[in-house]
Amino acid sequence: MRKQSERGAVLLVTDRPTPSETSSVAQELGADAVFLSDLAARRLDGDPSLIVDVDLRDVDIVRQLKAALPPRGAGCRIFLIDTDNRVTSVHANVLGANHLLSKKATVAQMHAALDKHFGISAHVPQDEAVLASICSGVQALDNSFQAMANKIELDNAGVIAACEKIADAVCVDGVCDWLSAVRSHHVGTFQHCMLVTGVVAAFATKTNMPREEVVRMTVAGLLHDIGKSNVPVSILDKPGALTLREMDAIRVHPVAGYNYLVDNSTMDAEILSSVRGHHEYLDGTGYPDNLTASDINEMTRIITVCDVYAALIERRSxxxxxxxxxxxxxxxxxxAAGKVEARLVRELDWIMAPGED
Ligand SMILES: [Fe+2]
Ligand SMILES: [Fe+2]
Structure with a gap:
């Protein structure tokens, strides 16, 4: 276990009126227990680590927490969630969760999550522009996932504005810093979608696409997996192999996302086809339409390569x-097997090679 001084302050934030239980957990953690309603009044010095044990199903509580949280810094945010409830993990991700643990997690698991965070993030850059662009990307992602889940219109302008910020941050600060910050601050599907977005933004920037094209590509990256909005989190973030039935539940996401965006967004035809086609392969072995090379456009081919790359460099528990x-x-x-385009892989290799920022 790391020394207290390496971790800085740890606060246990709770909304439960069970002081004795809370204070004994806090004591074992070496943390200060804070009641949610007192959090805003408390002057948080820097970005202390937080272990948050509140009812994330309650939108008012989420709002209250959001208003009280300090700007992101080096602190770790661990949320104790109801693992069967999709909304709780989505809200935790939006609030900047580094780790999601079950409400039944032991104090030892909380210590392990804190140690892991500070082991990983010791060298993560904390550039404000990078963190701000990631925050707006995550917010746009959450809004988009929620809009699809609620069958309402996508906030097209909000998605584009967030992608403009991301494209600028990746262009100025380099993609490596950006990806490190995403992997340090986010988990699960949100981490994946944000990594794809950053990798696509870097690809478009470094291959000298015009600015509007860089933003369009970044939008396609951000939205590529929006169809996962309807897939249960227990399947999406399942550690280990999926059953055939679970795989079938995931494989509907390209068509589900495409159908949603066709009816509820102003996204152009190329972005729509990349959402539907990002799991297609040039040799016809992909899904959902078994397209072959001549039917797969350049944007979709790039999203596919960036999607595979991002999935491989993801950090999972x-x-x-x-x-x-x-x-x-x-x-x-x-x-070499004819599934993705060799030229794009060579370009991605050059763009993402460590030290190429
Ligand atoms: Fe996908
Ligand atoms: Fe993906």
């Missing part, structure tokens, strides 16, 4: 991320 070299080796073998 049950596996270490692949290195850049390992990820591109897998992509090169997919190109």
């Amino acid at each position: 049950y596996k270490e991320p692949k290195t850049h070299a390992e990820a591109v080796a897998i992509l090169h073998s997919m190109a």
Whole structure:
């Protein structure tokens, strides 16, 4: 276990009127227990680590918490969630969760999550523009997922504005810092979608696409998995192998996302086709339409390569991320098998190679 001084202050935030239970957990953690309603009044010095045990199903509580949280810094945010309830994990992600643990988590698991965070993030840059662009991207992602879940119109302008910020941050600060910050501050599907967005933004920038095209590509990256809005989190973020039935539940996401955006957004035809086609392969073995090379446009081919790369470098609780070299080796073998375009893999290899910012 890391020393208290390395972690800084830890607060246990609760909304439950069970002081004795809360204070004994806080004591074991070496944390201060704070009642949610007192959090705003308390002057938070920097970005202390928080273990948040509140009812995230309650929108008023989420709002109250959001208003009381300080700007992101090096602190770790651990949310104790109801793992069967999708809304609680979505809200936790929007509030900047680094780790999601079950409400039944032990104090030892909380310590392990804190240790892991400070082990990983010791060298993560904390540039304000990078963190602000990630925050607006996550907010746009959450709004988009919620809009699809509630069958309401997508906030097209909000998505584009967030993607403009992301494209600027990746362009100025470099993609490596941006990806490190995403992997340090976010988990699960949100981490994946944000990594794809950053990798696509870097690809478009470094291949000298015009600014509007960089933003369009970034929008396609942000929205590519929006169809997962309707897939249960227990399947999406399941550690380990999926059953055939679970795989079927996930495989509907390209068509579900496409159908939603066709009816509820002003996104152009190319973005729509990339949402529907990002799991297609050039040799016709992908899904959902078994398209072959001549039917798959350039934007979709780029999103596919960036999607595979981002999935390989993701940080998950049950596996270490692949290195850049390992990820591109897998992509090169997919190109050799005729599934993705070799030219795009070479470009991605050059763009994402460590030290290329
Ligand atoms: Fe996907
Ligand atoms: Fe994806």
